[in-house]
Amino acid sequence: MERYKYILDESAIPTHWYNVQADLPQPLLPPIDPATKMPVDLAKMTAIFPAECVAQEVSSERWIEIPDEVRDKLAIWRPTPLHRARRLEKVLDTPARIYYKYEGVSPAGSHKLNTAVAQAYYLKKEGGTRCTTETGAGQWGSSMAMAAKLFGLACQVYMVRISYDQKPYRRILMETWGAKVDASPSPLTAAGRAILAKDPDTPGSLSMAIAEGMEDALNTKGSKYLLGSLLNHVIMHQTVIGQEARKQMEMAGDYPDIIIGCCAGGSSFGGLAFPFLRDRLVNGAKTRFMPVEPTACPSLTRGEFRYDYGDSNKLTPLIPMHTLGHTFIPAKIHAGGLRHHGMGPLISHLYNLGHMEPRAYNQMKVFESARLFAQCEGFIPAPESAHGLRAAIDEALRCKAAGRAEVILFNMSGHGLFDLSAYDEFNNGRMQPYDLPEEEIRRTLKDIESQPRTEEIAAALAGMSK
Numbered sequence: 001m002e003r004y005k006y007i008l009d010e011s012a013i014p015t016h017w018y019n020v021q022a023d024l025p026q027p028l029l030p031p032i033d034p035a036t037k038m039p040v041d042l043a044k045m046t047a048i049f050p051a052e053c054v055a056q057e058v059s060s061e062r063w064i065e066i067p068d069e070v071r072d073k074l075a076i077w078r079p080t081p082l083h084r085a086r087r088l089e090k091v092l093d094t095p096a097r098i099y100y101k102y103e104g105v106s107p108a109g110s111h112k113l114n115t116a117v118a119q120a121y122y123l124k125k126e127g128g129t130r131c132t133t134e135t136g137a138g139q140w141g142s143s144m145a146m147a148a149k150l151f152g153l154a155c156q157v158y159m160v161r162i163s164y165d166q167k168p169y170r171r172i173l174m175e176t177w178g179a180k181v182d183a184s185p186s187p188l189t190a191a192g193r194a195i196l197a198k199d200p201d202t203p204g205s206l207s208m209a210i211a212e213g214m215e216d217a218l219n220t221k222g223s224k225y226l227l228g229s230l231l232n233h234v235i236m237h238q239t240v241i242g243q244e245a246r247k248q249m250e251m252a253g254d255y256p257d258i259i260i261g262c263c264a265g266g267s268s269f270g271g272l273a274f275p276f277l278r279d280r281l282v283n284g285a286k287t288r289f290m291p292v293e294p295t296a297c298p299s300l301t302r303g304e305f306r307y308d309y310g311d312s313n314k315l316t317p318l319i320p321m322h323t324l325g326h327t328f329i330p331a332k333i334h335a336g337g338l339r340h341h342g343m344g345p346l347i348s349h350l351y352n353l354g355h356m357e358p359r360a361y362n363q364m365k366v367f368e369s370a371r372l373f374a375q376c377e378g379f380i381p382a383p384e385s386a387h388g389l390r391a392a393i394d395e396a397l398r399c400k401a402a403g404r405a406e407v408i409l410f411n412m413s414g415h416g417l418f419d420l421s422a423y424d425e426f427n428n429g430r431m432q433p434y435d436l437p438e439e440e441i442r443r444t445l446k447d448i449e450s451q452p453r454t455e456e457i458a459a460a461l462a463g464m465s466k
């Protein structure tokens with residue numbers, strides 16, 4: 001019987017992370033200190049994040065060695081399998097060949113554990129004793145809870161209120177690994193108390209939870225804040241996914257024409273895409289890259305490229321990204337991990353350079369695809385991952401109409417076994433589509449009109465370099 005998955009042994013776990021910054025045709029704009037409007041002092045960032053993570057954030061070194069202690073933890077679940085979705089291909093009657101990298105085999109059920117173990121290691125190495133973090137749908141919080149336990153750290157998770165209510169089993173998983181979990185906004189921080197005073201019924205948002213996690217870390221000795229997406233070093237840690245996938249595609253005798261993944265900050269998409277993107281940046285390969293987001297939170301497809309804060313309490317530096325504004329509060333869609341107001345700087349920059357073809361879907365189309373996939377392939381996708389699946393199906397149908405046998409690779413970044421209440425809503429007709437109204441985008445973008453524009457900072461930096 002033909003095998004539909006391609007397995008590597010533990011020796012195939014990458015020894016280095018790939019840093020796409022080394023191959024960018026134009027460098028990223030730097031994060032900016034909101035007080036000085038100049039590139040942020042890295043010492044201020046190390047007050048929040050582990051020093052090694054900050055160094056990696058601004059590094060232009062192409063390959064950064066993965067510590068043995070981190071590779072040892074990665075070997076608990078890596079390498080992850082690559083599957084060919086032959087049954088889905090048959091149902092779609094497409095000549096396209098569809099592959100997916102399945103990250104749902106990790107103990108936490110998603111790709112997030114790849115960077116969680118790295119960040120926990122660096123915090124422990126520099127003498128930290130406790131980490132704080134946020135989580136939207138719970139994948140990152142679960143991953144950070146497990147990674148903290150592996151390295152002997154205490155862990156405080158601020159979980160977006162709507163997900164805290166919708167997904168109690170994610171909370172239970174975090175608590176089983178020893179983390180303390182509180183719904184955000186919470187009464188534990190000044191940021192949380194201020195938000196609750198204005199709106200005690202708020203569903204919360206990732207920017208609010210980030211604000212709480214950062215405030216907590218800054219005010220608690222021995223603590224640092226660890227972030228699950230958006231930043232450069234986080235996406236870099238995820239490139240183990242794409243490096244493994246390259247070897248597995250070689251085993252399958254194929255190379256992708258299209259690479260797809262869900263995207264809010266960029267970690268799962270970038271982790272798969274960037275090791276292949278190097279072929280395009282360096283050698284001119286024609287592979288297409290499609291980050292996919294929800295129509296309820298369309299930062300890349302409908303936001304503006306601006307300097308903005310990563311959190312609602314303005315504790316982060318100003319970051320260059322496609323954004324809906326840090327005051328934006330997303331609708332209560334089930335893809336909680338895709339509810340961040342800003343896209344990661346790397347994804348935003350590569351989109352501006354013409355290397356990304358973003359897509360956006362409402363959750364009805366996403367769950368239609370997820371249910372079809374489950375009925376064909378057996379695995380139940382996480383709502384976030386199903387956004388990339390939707391785009392993969394559309395591309396396969398385009399191939400069918402054009403009679404083109406293209407190769408499609410997407411990242412199935414996590415399983416949906418903790419999201420069955422969402423499937424219940426969809427299966428029983430209680431789910432509703434949601435497209436973000438234009439007036440809401442205009443309202444929240446108005447809140448950042450006073451921030452420096454990217455072109456102003458670029459011009460100022462160019463003048464300084466002369």
